[in-house]
Amino acid sequence: MTLTPHRSSQELAARLGTNALVCEVVASRPLSSSVHEIVLGGSAVALAGVPGNDVMIRLAAGPDSFVRRRYSVRDVDTERDHLTLWVSTAHTGPGSTWVQNAALGDPVDVVGPRGKIALSPVADWHLFAGDVTGLAAFYRMAQSIKAPGRAIFIVETNASDDALTAHFDEGIGVTGIFVDRDGRAGSDPTGLLRGLAAFALPPDEGHAYLFGEFAVTKVLREALLDRGLDDTVISRKAFWRAGRSNGERGEPDKDES
Numbered sequence: 001m002t003l004t005p006h007r008s009s010q011e012l013a014a015r016l017g018t019n020a021l022v023c024e025v026v027a028s029r030p031l032s033s034s035v036h037e038i039v040l041g042g043s044a045v046a047l048a049g050v051p052g053n054d055v056m057i058r059l060a061a062g063p064d065s066f067v068r069r070r071y072s073v074r075d076v077d078t079e080r081d082h083l084t085l086w087v088s089t090a091h092t093g094p095g096s097t098w099v100q101n102a103a104l105g106d107p108v109d110v111v112g113p114r115g116k117i118a119l120s121p122v123a124d125w126h127l128f129a130g131d132v133t134g135l136a137a138f139y140r141m142a143q144s145i146k147a148p149g150r151a152i153f154i155v156e157t158n159a160s161d162d163a164l165t166a167h168f169d170e171g172i173g174v175t176g177i178f179v180d181r182d183g184r185a186g187s188d189p190t191g192l193l194r195g196l197a198a199f200a201l202p203p204d205e206g207h208a209y210l211f212g213e214f215a216v217t218k219v220l221r222e223a224l225l226d227r228g229l230d231d232t233v234i235s236r237k238a239f240w241r242a243g244r245s246n247g248e249r250g251e252p253d254k255d256e257s
């Protein structure tokens with residue numbers, strides 16, 4: 001049976017020039033204290049885009065209300081037509097509630113692919129920095145690096161089992177620094193700044209991708225500018241904002257106040 005996406009999803013997709021499709025949940029399991037993996041099947045490949053892209057899920061926020069939440073695609077299985085998402089469950093919100101209660105066979109209303117940040121085709125090394133919400137995008141992007149490229153991950157974890165790993169092609173240089181949040185607030189950049197300070201930026205061409213909390217990614221960007229990286233090689237995207245829910249369309253509040 002082919003299900004039709006909600007009319008608002010069809011209209012949104014038409015406006016954005018992308019697809020609105022209905023997938024179904026084919027697998028779901030916690031991977032760590034703060035990351036839950038969900039696999040969607042059916043129409044998945046058409047939604048997955050390129051490494052760095054995400055999908056928008058329409059999900060219930062209450063008995064009669066719905067919101068959209070954006071999740072980066074972690075992996076695509078073109079043969080089975082599956083896509084995998086890694087969803088943070090370290091907080092309470094409609095997205096984290098949805099993923100933890102998803103049952104096999106549940107229909108999922110998805111708009112995608114979305115997103116503008118892709119892997120730099122010219123960089124020799126790629127620095128991925130942020131928190132566990134960035135891991136899916138970081139790993140999918142890094143798995144598309146061609147040898148002899150280099151990937152550096154500086155990721156803040158909420159618990160030691162959040163230090164999830166991935167496999168990379170031979171010939172790719174990989175450095176991983178996991179920083180324990182150690183109870184610090186979501187908007188506190190101290191841990192990631194310390195991780196960044198511990199790493200000497202290679203001399204050749206690099207590109208930095210900063211995905212995570214609004215204030216933290218902002219401070220990381222400033223720290224990289226101070227270290228001599230050019231603004232044009234820093235791609236920052238705030239995925240969430242401490243103390244504020246993302247909006248109905250899945251974007252964090254960008255208000256500077």
Ligand SMILES: Cc1cc2nc3c(=O)[nH]c(=O)nc-3n(C[C@H](O)[C@H](O)[C@H](O)COP(=O)(O)OP(=O)(O)OC[C@H]3O[C@@H](n4cnc5c(N)ncnc54)[C@H](O)[C@@H]3O)c2cc1C
Pocket residue numbers: 054069070071072073086087088089090091092093094095096097115132133134136137186237238239240241242243244245246247250251252
């Ligand atoms: C382009 C894009 C790609 C994204 N990709 C991913 C992804 O691959 N995986 C992923 O997990 N998230 C990802 N996010 C972030 C995710 O969409 C948001 O965290 C989302 O708001 C969570 O929705 P929610 O309904 O659970 O919580 P919300 O209703 O947004 O927030 C409820 C409360 O929880 C807090 N909160 C929200 N997220 C977190 C968090 N991670 N840690 C601690 N507190 C939090 C908020 O500050 C708020 O107080 C992405 C966001 C964008 C914009």
